[in-house]
């Protein structure tokens with residue numbers, strides 16, 4: 603499977619692209635059986651009467667599914683098209699790439715009487731303590747149908763990748779994750795980066811059939827959403843996240859300060875090579891993982907980076 607020119611253009615413009623039938627039905631059926639089998643606490647994913655409400659995981663957590671999402675040929679060929687071999691499943695920073703387990707997340711309908719509300723703020727992936735840089739894109743893959751925008755699908759703000767890119771062009775020194783500890787995000791959340799930009803669309807909640815996916819640019823603001831009270835569908839999604847392999851491998855983890863702003867200091871068990879935020883004049887800041895290029899697609903493959911797009 604390859605993305606058409608029209609799909610690539612939509613992805614570049616919107617920061618998100620629905621991809622129908624990414625995962626074939628026989629693989630979906632195998633995954634559904636594996637997920638059903640681990641629900642040993644009385645939850646039957648096909649019987650709403652057995653469901654709790656909201657985020658759900660079985661007692662032992664969700665298993666690694668067979669086959670691994672990262673090995674699905676359609677996904678691999680699209681990622682090869684997007685990155686021309688430069689993208690790899692996100693892995694711990696400063697270490698050679700190793701096989702990864704995709705995240706599974708299940709959202710069951712909220713309790714009766716709860717009114718569905720659209721999310722009001724989101725976040726960017728790739729920024730958590732241990733951030734490794736070079737986060738490029740992710741796919742949200744539906745394992746069960748989600749018919750309604752109130753069904754718990756991943757919520758995102760169309761064109762937010764461009765607004766966030768503009769922000770980081772103006773503040774490249776905050777691209778290492780320190781933007782989370784600086785105004786306006788510190789007080790106003792990620793929506794503060796979108797509020798002033800009229801080109802950013804209203805929040806959209808993903809829908810689709812089992813096997814469908816949404817491809818997101820790494821700078822697209824997104825969040826989980828409520829599965830509406832009364833819904834009879836579990837929202838079951840796997841996430842495949844991709845980093846630029848070289849940027850990820852080239853330098854160690856960047857550890858975040860404590861919530862009160864106290865800078866990170868090494869503790870037993872931490873990666874001995876890890877650092878806090880580097881001073882702005884530190885030579886390590888010259889690594890490509892800290893680069894905020896004017897051309898947002900600079901580190902993407904030629905299928906994407908062919909017009910030399912700049913803001």
Ligand SMILES: O=C(O)CCC(=O)C(=O)O
Pocket residue numbers: 707727754755756757824825826827839841
């Ligand atoms: O559960 C979802 O749809 C969103 C998950 C999410 O925001 C994330 O994994 O970063």
